[in-house]
Amino acid sequence: MATHTFTIPKDSLTKSQLVILEYIYSNIEMIPFLTITEISNELGISDATITRFSKKVGYPSFKEMKMAILSDIQVSPAKKLQNSFEEGDLNAKDNLLIFKEIQHLIETVSHLDMQTLNQAIHLLLKAKKIYVFAKGAAKSPADLLVFRLNRFDLDIQLVTASGSELFEKLNNLSQEDAIVLFRFGSVPREIKLVEDYGKKIKVPILSFADRHYNSTSEEGITTFFVARGLPDDYHSMTSVVALIDTLIVEMAKQMPEEIKQHLENLFSLKESYKHNVPR
Numbered sequence: 001m002a003t004h005t006f007t008i009p010k011d012s013l014t015k016s017q018l019v020i021l022e023y024i025y026s027n028i029e030m031i032p033f034l035t036i037t038e039i040s041n042e043l044g045i046s047d048a049t050i051t052r053f054s055k056k057v058g059y060p061s062f063k064e065m066k067m068a069i070l071s072d073i074q075v076s077p078a079k080k081l082q083n084s085f086e087e088g089d090l091n092a093k094d095n096l097l098i099f100k101e102i103q104h105l106i107e108t109v110s111h112l113d114m115q116t117l118n119q120a121i122h123l124l125l126k127a128k129k130i131y132v133f134a135k136g137a138a139k140s141p142a143d144l145l146v147f148r149l150n151r152f153d154l155d156i157q158l159v160t161a162s163g164s165e166l167f168e169k170l171n172n173l174s175q176e177d178a179i180v181l182f183r184f185g186s187v188p189r190e191i192k193l194v195e196d197y198g199k200k201i202k203v204p205i206l207s208f209a210d211r212h213y214n215s216t217s218e219e220g221i222t223t224f225f226v227a228r229g230l231p232d233d234y235h236s237m238t239s240v241v242a243l244i245d246t247l248i249v250e251m252a253k254q255m256p257e258e259i260k261q262h263l264e265n266l267f268s269l270k271e272s273y274k275h276n277v278p279r
Contacts, residue, residue, distance in 0.1 A: 006021065006057045006058075007058075008056065008057050008058070012056075013053075013056070016045050016049050016053075017049075017052075017053045017056060018211075019043060019045065020039075020043065020045065020049070020050060020053045021053075021057075021212065022211055022212055022230065023039065023042070023043055023230065024069070025212035026107070026212070026227070026229075026230060028069065031066060031069050032066045032067070032069055032070035036050050036051070036062045050062060097234060097236070100229065100233075101236060101238045101239070103227075104226075104227040104228060104229065104238065104239045105227075105238065105239055105242060107227035107239075108225065108226050108227045108239040108242070108243060111225045111227075112224070112225075112243070112246075116222060116223070116224065117246075117247065117250055119222045120206050120222050120224070120247060121247070121250060121251050121254055123178050123204045123206055123222055124149065124154065124178060124180075124206065124251065125154075125251070125254070125255075125256075126178070126204075127154075127155075127176070127177055127178035127204070128155065128174070128176040128177055129155045129156070129157070129176075129177045129178075130149065130154060130155065130156040130157070130177065130178045130179075130180060131156075131157055131159055131169065131173065131177060131178070131179050131180070132145060132146055132156065132157065132158045132159065132180040133159045133160075133179065133180065133181050133182070133190070133191060133194045134158065134159075134160060134181075134182045134191075135160065135162075135182075135188040135190055135191060136184075136188065137184070137235070137237070138182035138184050138208075139158075139160055140237060141182065141208075141237050141240040141241055141244055142158055142160075142180070142182055143158060144241060144244055145180065145244050145247075146158045148244065148245075148248045149248070151263065151266065152251065152252075152255065152259050152262070152263070153258075153259055153262040162190050166190055166193075166194075170194065170197050173197075173198070173201060173203050174201075174203070175201065175202050175203055177203055177204075178203065178204045178205070178206065179194060179195075179198045179203050179204070179205045179206070180205075180206045180207075180208075181194060181195055181205060181206070181207045181208070182207075182208050182240075183195075183207055183208065183209040183210075183211075184208075184209070184210045184228070184235070185210065185211075185235065195207070195221075198220075199220060199221070202220060203220075204220060204221075204222075205220060205221040205222070206221075206222050206223075206224075207221055207222070207223040207224070208223075208224050208226055208240060208243070209223055209224070209225055209226070210225070210226050210227070210228040210235070210240075212225065224243055226239040226240045226243055227239050228240070
């Protein structure tokens with residue numbers, strides 16, 4: 001997998017430096033072959049700012065940073081698949097959203113590992129109650145996650161509240177529960193608040209993040225990265241939905257027998273009434 005990790009804490013970076021970081025992560029294969037001026041023009045950020053970023057993340061110069069990234073790059077199956085798309089006769093189609101979504105799916109897959117997936121499954125199956133917090137467009141995939149997990153007879157609740165109602169929900173949290181967060185774009189202050197409180201009282205957290213600088217897992221937090229494009233792109237939920245469905249299918253394979261029986265009962269119930277209410 002083509003990858004490179006910067007270990008510097010994201011809260012020590014300026015807004016411009018976060019933009020540079022996200023651009024590097026989103027274009028990791030191309031960075032070693034771009035000049036500092038080309039990146040500067042693409043981002044509307046000065047050469048000097050990019051140079052300062054390179055030094056901030058531990059390199060003497062932009063060139064040294066590029067060489068370090070180049071040494072980490074390996075050809076992965078995802079990259080080979082991406083190349084096959086690029087070599088095809090796409091013509092004007094390569095500018096269509098659907099093609100960009102394919103790229104986002106490939107990028108999402110390239111950052112997914114089984115350890116994180118299994119951690120997420122263990123976190124959800126172990127929880128006494130699951131609280132899913134989402135705002136704005138993220139409410140759509142959050143609702144899908146709740147719908148899917150309800151079938152597994154898990155005690156799960158979607159929370160879209162704000163203000164005093166949000167604090168009432170937080171007051172019900174315990175260390176036996178689990179929190180699921182959708183941290184997309186400019187993360188809503190309510191989501192930041194929930195994450196902060198969850199960490200303070202040590203509630204396990206599962207996070208979906210669409211920015212690399214928000215997607216680093218830390219103690220007590222399991223994080224999935226989902227590619228949705230750069231900050232100024234149109235952001236769909238294709239990769240998010242695909243990852244949720246992947247999580248659900250893998251979860252089903254690890255279900256305890258009593259939950260499998262619950263699913264069997266659901267199937268039998270539908271079958272017994274299929275003439276009254278078509279499936």
